[in-house]
Amino acid sequence: MNYQWDFQTVWENFDVLWIGLIGTLKIFSVTVVLGLFGGLIVGMGRYARPIWIRGPASIFVEFFRNTPVLVQIIWFYFALPILVPINVSPFLAAVLGISLNTAAFSAEIYRGGIQSIEPGQWEAAKAIGMNYAQTMRRIILPQAIKRMLPPLTNRGIEAFKMSTLASVVAYVETLNQAKLIASLNFNPIETYSVVAFAFFVILYPLVQATYVLERMFGKSD
């Protein structure tokens, strides 16, 4: 081990990396909101009775769960403009790929969370005169959210890390900027080390915050 670590050139280019971090946060905040809300809608759709809602929702989930996000982003960027006359920016392609993937996975979390509540809870609510909406809001969701929080946190973490895939279509985010610094200064090891550390520093407090939420929901145990 006689490698000479040299972080100097990384710090000198930190403004380049900083622009990338902003890009990463931008794409994360959009995809996590779209993905988790989209997932809620699709998840409810898979729970619905009519086949014309349940069918498409299931196809959506299976399709986006079982194809690689990287391929989707490339496809949205290059193939979608051929099929429909719209201008697909790197940002849009990445948002589509990551949001749809997050929606597909979180849809299963919502559906599973609601289905995991014992039928007796529905019955008890019904027996005191509650309708469907009241039961969902007062009885089912408060219990289901508690169970959904850990897997939804995982989806959020995944969405954050998936943002690096946007670099494949040259969207300006952290990894894209790191590549730039590394190729100019021939210091990929140091640069990528800093990138990994930056992701950790941002994600770790976020995850800790969700633990606090879990404890708040778990006070009845």
Added chain:
Amino acid sequence: MSAEAVVEVRGLVKRFGDLEVLKGIDLKVREGETVVLLGVSGSGKSTLLRCINFMETPTEGRVFESGKLVGTEKNGRMVYRERELCALRTRIGMVFQHFNLFPHMTALQNVMEGQTTVLRESREAAEKNAIEQLRRVGLEDKAFEYPARLSGGQKQRVAIARALSMNPRVMLFDEVTSALDPELVGEVLKAIRQLADEGMTMIIVTHELGFAYHVADRVLFLDGGEIIEQGPPAEILVKPETRRAKEFLEGHSLFKLPD
């Protein structure tokens, strides 16, 4: 005891696919009466109970509550609106075998929930009544405990208080002691018996024959989806006429008839 029927069912039939669980039940429950339903499992007694507050929708027949027909008739078929059934259920309390307390709420919140969310009562009024109902089942000191910290018997008594909080005209009890440890059965039966003494109208499905003997005004014997025998407990439980009822009573060897 007035003559008005709080609950009446006529020609009640319930089918699950090809399986006919109830084969035309007629039953009238008067104000203040305690009716106990007996029968082997699968005889239809729970289904009958669940058809009265429309947890299950009857396949055929009519249900009347305080003399009023539930639902509307359209082309010879009954149509039930969700809104009407929700309102009906506030007047018919039900207690389940597995308690089904809301685990994310304290005992007090469990008993307040129906009043605030369904009856739209103020928090103050709901809380006052909830504490009163918890006192009625002897649990006012557990008001701020979550269900996870209560024993089975305590949970079931909270569930009774929750049903009572809606001020129902009739209470349905569906095998409410079957999931309890033997030493906890007594406290729940005591609470129900107290309700009977207070004049509450009740329909009870139970396997506790001694309890049925002491608390029932009338015992109904169900077999294969039909009422095969009914009358005062001293007659039905002491000298049953049908072979099926005799077999059932003999199967419950723990039940000793009082001399």
